[in-house]
Amino acid sequence: MQVDEEKLRKALSKPAAYGPDLDLSQYSMEAVEQPKVDEEIIERSFEVGVDLRKRGALTTFLQIDHGALYKSVQKQFEGDVELLTIEEAVRKYDWVKELMWKLRSPYEDKYTAFNALHGAGGYFLRILEDRKIHMPIQACFLMFSPGAIQSVHNIIVAEPGSEAQILTGCTSHPKVSRGLHVGITEIYVRSGARLNYTMIHKWNPGFDVRPRTGILVEDAATIIHNYIAIGYVRSFQSQPTARLVGGNSKITMNNVVYLQGSSEMDLGGEVLIEGKGDKAEIITNAVAAERAKIINRGKISCEGEGGKGHISCRGLMLSDSAEISAIPCLVSRRMDSELTHEAAIGRIAEDQLFYLMARGIPREEAESLIVRGFLDLSPMNLPEHLEQGIRRIIDMALQGF
Amino acid sequence: MLLKIEDLHVEVGDRLLLKGIDLEIGEGETHILFGPNGSGKSSLVMAIIGHPGYKVIDGRIIFKGIDITEKPTAERVKLGIGVVFQNPPKIYGIRLRELINRISGKRERGDDILKLLDRLNITENLLNRHVNVGFSGGEIKRCEIAQALAMNSDFLILDEPDSGVDVENLELIGRELSKVLEKKSALIITHHGYILRYLKPTKAHVMIQGTIICHGDPDQILNQIMREGYRWCEKCRLMRRS
Numbered sequence: 001m002q003v004d005e006e007k008l009r010k011a012l013s014k015p016a017a018y019g020p021d022l023d024l025s026q027y028s029m030e031a032v033e034q035p036k037v038d039e040e041i042i043e044r045s046f047e048v049g050v051d052l053r054k055r056g057a058l059t060t061f062l063q064i065d066h067g068a069l070y071k072s073v074q075k076q077f078e079g080d081v082e083l084l085t086i087e088e089a090v091r092k093y094d095w096v097k098e099l100m101w102k103l104r105s106p107y108e109d110k111y112t113a114f115n116a117l118h119g120a121g122g123y124f125l126r127i128l129e130d131r132k133i134h135m136p137i138q139a140c141f142l143m144f145s146p147g148a149i150q151s152v153h154n155i156i157v158a159e160p161g162s163e164a165q166i167l168t169g170c171t172s173h174p175k176v177s178r179g180l181h182v183g184i185t186e187i188y189v190r191s192g193a194r195l196n197y198t199m200i201h202k203w204n205p206g207f208d209v210r211p212r213t214g215i216l217v218e219d220a221a222t223i224i225h226n227y228i229a230i231g232y233v234r235s236f237q238s239q240p241t242a243r244l245v246g247g248n249s250k251i252t253m254n255n256v257v258y259l260q261g262s263s264e265m266d267l268g269g270e271v272l273i274e275g276k277g278d279k280a281e282i283i284t285n286a287v288a289a290e291r292a293k294i295i296n297r298g299k300i301s302c303e304g305e306g307g308k309g310h311i312s313c314r315g316l317m318l319s320d321s322a323e324i325s326a327i328p329c330l331v332s333r334r335m336d337s338e339l340t341h342e343a344a345i346g347r348i349a350e351d352q353l354f355y356l357m358a359r360g361i362p363r364e365e366a367e368s369l370i371v372r373g374f375l376d377l378s379p380m381n382l383p384e385h386l387e388q389g390i391r392r393i394i395d396m397a398l399q400g401f
Numbered sequence: 402m403l404l405k406i407e408d409l410h411v412e413v414g415d416r417l418l419l420k421g422i423d424l425e426i427g428e429g430e431t432h433i434l435f436g437p438n439g440s441g442k443s444s445l446v447m448a449i450i451g452h453p454g455y456k457v458i459d460g461r462i463i464f465k466g467i468d469i470t471e472k473p474t475a476e477r478v479k480l481g482i483g484v485v486f487q488n489p490p491k492i493y494g495i496r497l498r499e500l501i502n503r504i505s506g507k508r509e510r511g512d513d514i515l516k517l518l519d520r521l522n523i524t525e526n527l528l529n530r531h532v533n534v535g536f537s538g539g540e541i542k543r544c545e546i547a548q549a550l551a552m553n554s555d556f557l558i559l560d561e562p563d564s565g566v567d568v569e570n571l572e573l574i575g576r577e578l579s580k581v582l583e584k585k586s587a588l589i590i591t592h593h594g595y596i597l598r599y600l601k602p603t604k605a606h607v608m609i610q611g612t613i614i615c616h617g618d619p620d621q622i623l624n625q626i627m628r629e630g631y632r633w634c635e636k637c638r639l640m641r642r643s
């Protein structure tokens with residue numbers, strides 16, 4: 001898509017619809033020299049599900065600050081998967097530019113505008129027609145330079161009939177205390193394709209995060225979009241947006257969030273059902289500990305014949321200083337649509353706690369079992385080893401609890 | 402005496418549910434507790450295991466010579482009390498497998514546990530499901546019993562292990578319990594007494610409106626209840642405080 005620079009510059013001062021407003025002049029695009037992939041970086045990436053030790057074996061993309069540091073396609077899938085930096089892709093294919101900013105507007109707010117003007121890096125990932133990639137594809141974005149703004153643009157195209165599992169982990173180096181991560185991700189799920197896309201975040205407490213995700217789901221295509229955030233963030237705001245344009249297509253957005261400290265998160269999910277018999281689900285399980293504040297918005301609108309949508313927002317409060325809001329929203333423009341939602345916020349249920357204690361499990365352990373159970377990963381349909389990996393991350397975060 | 406309950410008065414909210422219960426269960430004995438719906442049987446179970454909602458306002462509970470009336474649930478469990486609940490809660494997100502592993506501590510008993518699960522027909526599929534979520538009546542009972550047996554407690558309290566259970570499940574449960582209870586002590590609550598076909602209990606008690614009004618031979622009491630219903634108990638004087 002052609003962008004209008006004049007208009008972009010104006011949009012640079014436009015706050016996002018939700019979340020605290022940030023002053024972009026407080027961050028820099030300067031970067032210190034890129035580090036080597038050392039143990040610390042490998043360890044940290046592992047905490048967001050990316051196994052850099054296996055980078056020789058799995059399709060892997062690693063970006064630190066503004067540029068790609070590593071990129072490779074698993075041998076077995078060469079010719080099935082195309083992985084390029086976004087800059088390479090724009091040079092290689094005319095049509096890549098057409099896919100950029102089609103599912104999110106660059107004029108939406110200052111973060112998209114900044115990205116359209118000054119963004120650097122991101123990946124282009126294409127799963128070729130009818131290819132089934134049964135091994136995970138992993139991408140890691142790590143922030144290393146203090147006070148930097150990492151502003152990346154990713155394009156994913158799952159061509160007709162293809163299948164893949166993509167994992168994107170975003171994180172900050174343990175030594176860096178402040179930064180802003182902006183990630184634009186546009187995902188095209190073509191006819192009959194099946195995609196499992198999982199984003200895992202782990203931030204240092206001083207980081208601000210503004211992902212902007214747009215998803216297009218065509219005829220009989222399916223996407224499971226998972227988001228997992230464990231630990232801290234200064235502020236996070238995102239409203240991934242999907243359009244189901246074909247018939248019999250399906251999206252499930254699963255969010256699993258555990259926040260502590262003074263973390264603030266405004267997490268949404270918006271689906272527009274346009275096709276016949278499309279299904280959408282947004283499921284969020286959020287735990288707020290200490291002084292964490294979580295706003296959870298889900299919105300499903302239906303214009304397609306016989307469309308079905310369901311939103312589930314569940315919140316678990318672990319402290320009286322925490323705050324959780326659930327704001328599910330349903331919009332129907334069809335008589336035959338079926339839209340439902342459920343929202344519930346509460347503390348750990350006493351009857352469950354008592355039950356586990358009556359089985360000889362000590363109180364603290366019973367509490368942590370229930371919290372871990374609440375952060376249920378099973379709807380995410382993750383590969384076994386990844387699910388176990390994320391469980392480990394959750395266990396680590398819950399150790400102090 | 403393994404369990405000794407003296408003049409127990411229990412309140413929930415400000416309603417008095419148990420009004421002076423006396424009960425003694427010796428080592429190796431199996432006792433049966435009958436009683437109509439709402440008479441307070443499950444409340445007695447909750448009081449023995451120490452549910453915080455059930456307040457003991459008078460009387461004492463002595464287990465293995467230790468006064469546990471004020472002790473937290475965890476300590477009672479550690480002393481050797483295991484409960485099969487009548488209405489266990491659903492626990493979303495925790496798989497049965499994980500819970501049973503925690504309970505049994507995965508120790509050298511791992512093999513025994515596998516055999517136990519097999520005998521109770523607890524399948525892989527069931528083990529992978531969230532505890533009690535969407536379980537059928539029979540599945541709930543079998544899983545409750547498996548958990549209680551995995552704890553390896555000396556004293557088992559079974560709150561209606563036979564209600565809502567079909568013939569095949571009853572057979573499974575009955576066989577397992579009859580074997581286990583050869584070596585352990587138990588208090589079994591049963592509404593229609595189906596489970597008695599498999600067990601040889603020591604003694605039975607009947608609870609009406611929060612008091613135990615009679616004791617006696619289990620088969621004899623069951624026969625009377627079958628014939629005349631609980632009205633019989635109310636007019637019963639003969640066996641009273643026998």
Ligand SMILES: Nc1ncnc2c1ncn2[C@@H]1O[C@H](COP(=O)(O)OP(=O)(O)O)[C@@H](O)[C@H]1O
Nearest residue numbers: 413418436437438439440441442443444445454
């Ligand atoms: N947690 C509770 N809160 C309020 N009322 C209760 C509670 N538990 C039991 N009761 C009441 O106490 C009475 C006895 O109940 P229960 O002990 O469950 O009887 P049983 O097991 O013999 O059927 C009933 O009237 C029941 O409604």
Ligand SMILES: [Mg+2]
Nearest residue numbers: 442443487560
């Ligand atoms: Mg009962």
